[in-house]
Amino acid sequence: MDLRTSQAARPSGLLNRFTILLLTVFLTSCASVDPREIDVPLEESFAHVTITSYTQALRDLGQMTEIYGTGVLKIQSNPIGDNTGTSGPTGGEVPRDITEMIKSSLNSIGGNVLFIPYDPAFIQSQMVTGYSSFDDKAIPDVVISGGITEFDRGLETREKKTDVGAEAEFTGLPTWLPSQSVGFDYTSDYKTGLARITLDFNMLNFQTMTGIPRMNATNSMEVYKAMGDKEIGIKIFGPTFGAKGTVKKVQGRHAAVRLLVELSMIQMVGKHMVLPYWRLLGEGTDPDPVVTSAITKSFYRFDETQRMVNVQEWLYLHGYSVSITGMMDPQTVAALQQFKPGFSPVNGSIDVETFSKLYLSIPIDDAAIARRTSLNNIYAAVNVPAAAPAPAPKTAPAAAKAPPAPKTTAASSSPPPSPAPTQAQAPPKAKASQAAAPAPKAAAAIEAVPAPAVKAEAAVAAKKKGGIGRILTDEEW
Numbered sequence: 001m002d003l004r005t006s007q008a009a010r011p012s013g014l015l016n017r018f019t020i021l022l023l024t025v026f027l028t029s030c031a032s033v034d035p036r037e038i039d040v041p042l043e044e045s046f047a048h049v050t051i052t053s054y055t056q057a058l059r060d061l062g063q064m065t066e067i068y069g070t071g072v073l074k075i076q077s078n079p080i081g082d083n084t085g086t087s088g089p090t091g092g093e094v095p096r097d098i099t100e101m102i103k104s105s106l107n108s109i110g111g112n113v114l115f116i117p118y119d120p121a122f123i124q125s126q127m128v129t130g131y132s133s134f135d136d137k138a139i140p141d142v143v144i145s146g147g148i149t150e151f152d153r154g155l156e157t158r159e160k161k162t163d164v165g166a167e168a169e170f171t172g173l174p175t176w177l178p179s180q181s182v183g184f185d186y187t188s189d190y191k192t193g194l195a196r197i198t199l200d201f202n203m204l205n206f207q208t209m210t211g212i213p214r215m216n217a218t219n220s221m222e223v224y225k226a227m228g229d230k231e232i233g234i235k236i237f238g239p240t241f242g243a244k245g246t247v248k249k250v251q252g253r254h255a256a257v258r259l260l261v262e263l264s265m266i267q268m269v270g271k272h273m274v275l276p277y278w279r280l281l282g283e284g285t286d287p288d289p290v291v292t293s294a295i296t297k298s299f300y301r302f303d304e305t306q307r308m309v310n311v312q313e314w315l316y317l318h319g320y321s322v323s324i325t326g327m328m329d330p331q332t333v334a335a336l337q338q339f340k341p342g343f344s345p346v347n348g349s350i351d352v353e354t355f356s357k358l359y360l361s362i363p364i365d366d367a368a369i370a371r372r373t374s375l376n377n378i379y380a381a382v383n384v385p386a387a388a389p390a391p392a393p394k395t396a397p398a399a400a401k402a403p404p405a406p407k408t409t410a411a412s413s414s415p416p417p418s419p420a421p422t423q424a425q426a427p428p429k430a431k432a433s434q435a436a437a438p439a440p441k442a443a444a445a446i447e448a449v450p451a452p453a454v455k456a457e458a459a460v461a462a463k464k465k466g467g468i469g470r471i472l473t474d475e476e477w
Contacts, residue, residue, distance in 0.1 A: 052255075054262040055108070057280035060364055061266055062111030064280075067317065067368045069112075069376075070273045076116045076140035076206070077102045083147035094151050094197065094253050101258050102144065105265040113269055116140050142212065144268065146201035148257065150220070156194040163187050167235070178238025185233040185242075192226045197253065199260045203268055214290045215272055217264040225250040276360045287360075295359055299352045308332070310359075311350055315339065317362045317371050 065073075079099050081087075087096040095101075106115040116138055126132040167183035203215035226249050233242035263281070267288070270277025274294045278285040299307065305326040312324045312332055320335035328348050336343045340354055362368060 052259055052262060054259065054266060054281075057266055058105060058108040058262060059110065060280050061269060061275070061277060062109040062113060063364055063369065064270075064275050064277070065109075065112035065273060067362060067364060067372050068273075068275060069372065070275070072112050072114055073269070073273060074114045074116055074138055074141045075106055075144065075269070076118050076142070077106065077144040078118060078146075080145070080147050082151075083149050084151045086151045086153075087148075090151075090153075093153075094148055095257055098148065098199075098257055098261060101261045102265065105262045106144075106269075109265070109269060112273075114138065140206045142215075142272065143204045143206050143209075144201055144265075145204060146199065146264075148197065149200045149218075150196065150198035153195045154193060155196055155222075156192075158192045160190045161188065173237070179235070180237060181235070182237065183233075183235035185231075185235075187231045188228070189230075190226070190228045192224060194222060194224055195253075196220055196222050197256055197260065199257070199264055201264045201268060203272060212272070215268060217267040219260050219263050219267075221256045221260055223251040223253055223256050279364070292356065292360075295356045296352060299355050304349060307350060307355065311336075311355065313375060314358045314362055316375065317368050318358070319363075319367065319371070 064070075077099060079097070080102060081097040081099070082094055084094075087094050103115065103117060106113065109115075123132070123134075123137075127134075163186070165183065165185040167181055169181045171180065173180045198218065198220040201217045203212050204210065205212055227247070229244065229246040231242065231244040233240055235241075266277050266280065269275075271288060271290050274291055276287065276291060278287055302310070308328060309324055309326045312322050312326075315322045315332065315335045316324070318339065320338065322331050322335050323329070325332075328345050328350070333343075333345060336345075336350070336354065336358075339358060343354060
């Protein structure tokens with residue numbers, strides 16, 4: 001055999017060996033690709049507590065109501081569901097009834113917020129059996145109504161697709177091969193869709209069954225879904241090998257509705273009780289004009305003594321050592337100058353800007369809770385009427401003459417703010433963060449700031465005023 005024949009035989013011999021190797025691998029792996037032996041792995045999951053972005057905010061709102069002595073708010077919810085009618089045709093893409101979500105949200109707040117379920121059939125059944133009566137039942141102050149009012153699907157659909165392929169032809173190969181070419185293909189397809197869900201809520205006066213002005217919440221959330229697939233194929237002299245994968249993801253519609261419910265309940269309760277609830281929603285959240293307007297109205301409605309009693313209570317909650325005298329005394333001036341450097345009384349009084357800033361910056365922590373408890377005990381000692389926790393009047397939103405504070409004077413019915421400024425003799429640095437400070441620090445705070453002295457007449461005057469505690473109608477203001 002000459003040299004040319006042996007050189008021509010080499011490529012063919014290598015190819016034959018390669019082909020035999022592929023066939024051997026294929027035959028030995030037949031057991032794993034047998035269609036009758038197919039199986040699907042199933043992942044296991046365990047039960048867990050559902051925690052959302054607003055779980056902690058709901059608890060902190062309850063702590064706010066205690067620190068500001070807002071008085072007990074008894075709240076009930078109507079049966080609330082899908083007002084758009086799309087929960088059925090879409091196969092339950094949005095929940096048909098969200099009443100239980102609202103119950104869970106309201107009951108998670110705690111503090112001075114008392115949730116009363118609406119279940120007349122259950123109560124009637126209990127009365128028939130003789131187990132219960134209406135004698136000891138709590139009467140709601142306000143009622144929540146609302147529902148899912150918008151569900152817009154297919155607001156936007158986008159698609160991105162990539163398709164790449166290449167093929168090369170070879171010569172001089174054995175004729176028994178199915179093909180004399182090698183190819184490569186890659187395809188990627190990506191689609192996204194956008195939908196929007198909107199919830200509306202309104203707060204009603206239970207006694208009159210009329211809406212409370214500006215006590216509403218309308219919140220929307222955009223939810224996405226996406227689908228993608230990738231495919232790759234390799235062709236070698238006829239045989240083709242490839243792989244394909246597909247994935248579809250849908251942002252939970254029910255989870256989105258729960259977030260909207262929790263946010264709306266925080267807003268409704270926060271606005272009605274005049275609390276700076278936006279501090280609980282994260283940085284970048286703007287103050288609610290309804291709340292800030294209510295604070296300004298209260299400032300101009302109060303007389304000078306009422307203003308100063310409020311200011312002195314708030315200073316004490318911040319951690320400053322003051323006495324509640326109802327007057328702009330040197331001790332109060334010194335505390336205000338530490339709170340707001342450069343502060344100077346104007347005609348012996350405080351300005352509305354400082355009044356509001358002090359009100360909106362009370363710390364939300366255990367130290368403030370301890371100081372509130374101390375104030376309650378002090379008012380009880382001087383025999384101020386209803387200094388101890390007292391249920392709110394049976395008429396829905398408290399009347400102007402009825403102070404909302406459950407455990408203190410109506411003066412304490414204000415919202416909490418950001419970290420208290422530099423404090424003289426002030427115990428712990430009052431953080432306006434949502435997380436509660438450790439109990440030991442709270443105790444240290446009370447020791448560092450002695451309980452304020454209270455003039456009985458000033459406390460009584462503060463108790464008789466309306467206070468900042470509930471949003472009322474323009475006529476009630």
